[in-house]
Amino acid sequence: MIRALVFDVFGTLVDWRSGVARAFRASGVAGNPEELADDWRARYRPILAEVNEGARPWGNFDALHHATLSDLLAERGIDASEAQRRGLVEAWHRLEPWPDVPPGLEALRHRRAVATLSNGHLALLLDLARHADLRFDCLLSAELARAYKPAPAAYLTAARLLGVAPGELMLVAAHPWDLEGARRAGLRTAFVARPQEYGPGSPVRADPDADESVTWLPELADRLVD
Amino acid sequence: MIRALVFDVFGTLVDWRSGVARAFRASGVAGNPEELADDWRARYRPILAEVNEGARPWGNFDALHHATLSDLLAERGIDASEAQRRGLVEAWHRLEPWPDVPPGLEALRHRRAVATLSNGHLALLLDLARHADLRFDCLLSAELARAYKPAPAAYLTAARLLGVAPGELMLVAAHPWDLEGARRAGLRTAFVARPQEYGPGSPVRADPDADESVTWLPELADRLVD
Numbered sequence: 051m052i053r054a055l056v057f058d059v060f061g062t063l064v065d066w067r068s069g070v071a072r073a074f075r076a077s078g079v080a081g082n083p084e085e086l087a088d089d090w091r092a093r094y095r096p097i098l099a100e101v102n103e104g105a106r107p108w109g110n111f112d113a114l115h116h117a118t119l120s121d122l123l124a125e126r127g128i129d130a131s132e133a134q135r136r137g138l139v140e141a142w143h144r145l146e147p148w149p150d151v152p153p154g155l156e157a158l159r160h161r162r163a164v165a166t167l168s169n170g171h172l173a174l175l176l177d178l179a180r181h182a183d184l185r186f187d188c189l190l191s192a193e194l195a196r197a198y199k200p201a202p203a204a205y206l207t208a209a210r211l212l213g214v215a216p217g218e219l220m221l222v223a224a225h226p227w228d229l230e231g232a233r234r235a236g237l238r239t240a241f242v243a244r245p246q247e248y249g250p251g252s253p254v255r256a257d258p259d260a261d262e263s264v265t266w267l268p269e270l271a272d273r274l275v276d
Numbered sequence: 277m278i279r280a281l282v283f284d285v286f287g288t289l290v291d292w293r294s295g296v297a298r299a300f301r302a303s304g305v306a307g308n309p310e311e312l313a314d315d316w317r318a319r320y321r322p323i324l325a326e327v328n329e330g331a332r333p334w335g336n337f338d339a340l341h342h343a344t345l346s347d348l349l350a351e352r353g354i355d356a357s358e359a360q361r362r363g364l365v366e367a368w369h370r371l372e373p374w375p376d377v378p379p380g381l382e383a384l385r386h387r388r389a390v391a392t393l394s395n396g397h398l399a400l401l402l403d404l405a406r407h408a409d410l411r412f413d414c415l416l417s418a419e420l421a422r423a424y425k426p427a428p429a430a431y432l433t434a435a436r437l438l439g440v441a442p443g444e445l446m447l448v449a450a451h452p453w454d455l456e457g458a459r460r461a462g463l464r465t466a467f468v469a470r471p472q473e474y475g476p477g478s479p480v481r482a483d484p485d486a487d488e489s490v491t492w493l494p495e496l497a498d499r500l501v502d
Contacts, residue, residue, distance in 0.1 A: 163402055173439030176389055176413050187402050188415040193437070211419070213399030 052238055052274065053214045055158055056167035056190060058199075058223035061247045063155075063166075064145040064178060066091065073141030079123075079130045084249060086122070093118035095227075098169060098198040108196055110171035115139045142170075143177035147184060148244065154267020155184055161274045163187045167208045167221060169198045188212075200231025209237070222270065226257040233259065240270055278464055278500065279440045281384055282393035282416060284425075284449035287473045289381075289392075290371040290404060292317065299367030305349075305356045310475060312348070319344035321453075324395060324424040334422055336397035341365045368396075369403035373410060374470065380493020381410055387500045389413045393434045393447060395424045414438075426457025435463070448496065452483040459485065466496055 060066045067087050074083035097114050100106040171193040192198045195207035209216045216236030224244040241260035264270045286292045293313050300309035323340050326332040392401050397419040418424045421433035435442045442462030450470040467486035490496045
């Protein structure tokens with residue numbers, strides 16, 4: 051019996067690439083906006099791994115995005131002022147949801163408790179939820195465990211705070227590495243296809259080990275009928 | 277500038293006394309339901325103080341309610357089965373909001389970020405919010421600080437997680453001791469009168485040190501116009 055759902059956010063619920071590319075375009079920073087967005091995002095998992103391994107002190111997403119942006123600009127020899135950098139970091143607070151997300155979340159919320167479970171910090175998730183008018187029963191973040199997904203503590207802390215057993219909690223995500231981390235912690239998993247996450251040339255993904263696989267969030271609500 | 281509001285929950289947003297008395301009445305446990313509800317609630321601050329002082333290990337509200345109910349029943353010589361006790365503890369998960377709360381929260385949410393800041397644990401707050409269909413931007417609890425209000429850490433953890441300075445955060449509560457704790461932590465405060473919290477004979481309360489005092493939550497939204 052699944053008693054609650056937790057949702058990955060970046061890529062799963064919101065389209066980070068379009069929003070970040072738009073911010074690069076508006077910023078006046080040189081370079082191809084989509085390429086810069088992809089490069090920036092590619093630096094995300096390595097820096098989280100550094101934190102989880104203790105090689106880097108805890109930092110929230112604003113701090114980590116600032117650091118990875120600085121690396122990116124330095125490596126590419128691109129100039130940007132501190133104000134431009136801050137504006138780009140802020141862009142991650144105002145992203146648009148995929149079109150199925152508002153109706154899907156609403157339908158799911160009537161069936162189960164729904165929460166975020168993002169590596170993004172709570173204040174960032176709050177800005178995103180308010181910006182996109184998304185209603186969750188509560189916001190949960192890896193910040194509350196001080197361990198980033200896919201570390202088991204991130205998933206287990208969410209289950210503990212929701213008052214459910216790991217096997218009663220389902221992670222909904224577009225990323226097999228995240229779903230695999232959740233399964234290692236004992237959670238149930240639902241894969242949601244986001245074929246446009248990286249734009250037209252996105253890699254085709256699937257997760258054969260997921261309990262559910264959908265291409266449209268309201269489908270998941272239809273499957274949770276009990 | 278106030279950037280976010282956090283709300284005390286029990287007594288401030290929901291009417292614990294009517295709901296708990298109703299549960300006693302329905303439980304078959306002997307005794308006057310309102311008197312038992314008041315006696316149970318009166319044991320709340322002393323047991324939280326024991327936890328904050330380190331005299332008792334951390335326990336969430338379900339555990340603490342179970343302990344204080346056992347003390348109450350033993351002292352009064354009242355019999356109750358474990359199932360009856362659990363049912364009474366569960367009653368704290370399904371309480372009704374005061375009538376101004378749904379419109380007040382909705383009006384305030386359009387002006388500022390709104391969150392709970394209760395000594396109740398997150399899973400309990402989630403049940404209450406779902407039961408009463410109350411929309412918060414996020415749920416925060418003293419559980420996240422592992423220190424109960426009025427300990428400063430409870431308020432300061434909320435400000436840190438919301439990404440605001442203590443002076444940018446306002447606690448809304450019906451209890452002067454809670455508002456005083458918030459002020460000691462550097463928060464702004466709003467007193468909301470709940471003249472029926474303890475039924476017809478409730479003590480008259482006021483908080484002359486609060487930044488705002490209202491008798492109806494939508495009033496507070498009218499005062500936060502900037």
